[in-house]
Amino acid sequence: MSFVHLHVHTQFSLLDGANKVDRLLDHVKTSGMEAIAMTDHGNMFGAVEFFSKATKLGIKPIIGCEAYLAPGKRTDRTQTPRTDDFDGGGNYHLILLAQNQIGYRNLCKLLTAAYKEGLYYKPRIDKEILTELSDGIIALSGCLSGEIARALRADRYDKAKDLAQSYDKIFPGRFYLELQDNRLHGPLNDSLIRLGQELSLPVVATNDCHYLHRDDARAHEVLLCIQTGKTLADETRWRFDTDELYVKTPDEMTAAFGAESEAIRNSVDIARRVDFQFEFGKFHFPRYQAEPEQNLDDLLEQRVREGLASRLAELHTRRGDFDETPYQERLDRELPVIREMGFSGYMLIVADFIGFARTRGIPVGPGRGSVVGSLVSYAMRITELDPIEHKLLFERWLNPGRKSMPDIDTDFCFERRDEVLAYVREKYGDDRVAQIITFGTIKGKQAIRDV
Secondary structure, eight states: OOOOBOOBOOTTSTTTOOOOHHHHHHHHHHTTOOEEEEEEETOOTTHHHHHHHHHHTTOEEEEEEEEEEOSSOTTOOOOOOOTTOSSSTTOEEEEEEEOSHHHHHHHHHHHHHHHHTOEESEEEEOHHHHHHTOTTEEEEOOSTTBHHHHHHHTTOHHHHHHHHHHHHHHSTTOEEEEEEOSSSSGGGHHHHHHHHHHHTOOEEEEOOBOBSSGGGHHHHHHHHHHHHTOOTTOTTSOOOSOSOOBOOOHHHHHHHHOTTOHHHHHHHHHHHHOOOOOOOSOOOOOOOOOOTTOOHHHHHHHHHHHHHHHHHHHHHHHHOSOOOHHHHHHHHHHHHHHHHTTOHHHHHHHHHHHHHHHHTTOOBOOOBGGGGGOHHHHHTTSOOSOTTTTTOOGGGTOOTTOOSOOOOBOOBOGGGHHHHHHHHHHHHOGGGOOOOOOOOOOOHHHHHHHO
16 A cells, blocks of 8 residues: 545535545545545444445445534534634534444444534534543544644644644544645645644645545535535635545655655555454344243244234134135245244334334334235234235245345334334333434436526
């Protein structure tokens, strides 16, 4: 490795980053780079996608984020205008990289606190929680909106020096002063190098990459216009006064800083210090709360057979007499597959919280997607569609050749969905429940209309 980008924004820096993950990684590969970081604004939404795709291409992924650091406490809800603000909305920026598993978990905790406790325009952390959760994290001083950079821009060198020392205490041996050569940050480099020399702090070269190539700068301006509600015709709109924030090749970076410079070498050293892997392919289910002596496979079969008997009684009432053999044969085929794949507890848990919703009068949908092909789901009242009557296939939802986790799509009343979430959290634990997001994308017509 000759150079590694450690400050990179993807499309998950919403309405700011213009690097699509696939194109970014293809460019990294063709440019001969062996590692790259993802450091989106205030989130790690793209971490799993980025990590898995980079790994498949033989690129070492470095997971991180550009955190928003509140000037005071993260719980403060006052917005003080700042004459030295650049793009942080009154907050400071700080690059945080997961060095190892502990660091990744701490990053997750920091961002959770940022959204739950520090959300005020932006999800913010503060130095109190940063000090508490700094283990396993490598920190870089950030862009022009970094706290040290702002002090230097305000001609407060002594203040910048104090700040650098405070960050070094929070991240002992893991704090770096960030140098950039992009016409925005460049004038500060001499002062940052001086700080590093006086305090024996290492410097590292980055480029605050927001788009892939230099000629993507104009498209990035369009994205910023959509974010800020401005148009390209508005000369007062907020923008970056440079076209240098692209993913430069190692040759371009070494030409700017010198191939043997400390800043270039340290980018590689940081990448080598990182030792973090996602553990894919393993399931970490919450434990269904059964009696200690109960076997979950046996309990599932008991519940399913009782449930099917109830369903068949309802069907006889509605249809009259009919042959039950297809139902029994189907059940005898489905149950062994669910047992062999280790999903008995999963089915019991889903049936549990759907049952909770129904007993509380919370409207529940009939089920969506391939799960409606499962007679086990129908018998347990997870779904409401008879798969035998409608000739639906169980194998579309679950079969031994499937490697991925089967999903069960269930709709709850929007106004009372939180009651179901609260029940699941209380019963199975906060660390076993997560909410996920669906990202919308901007298509061509919408982009033209917006700007």
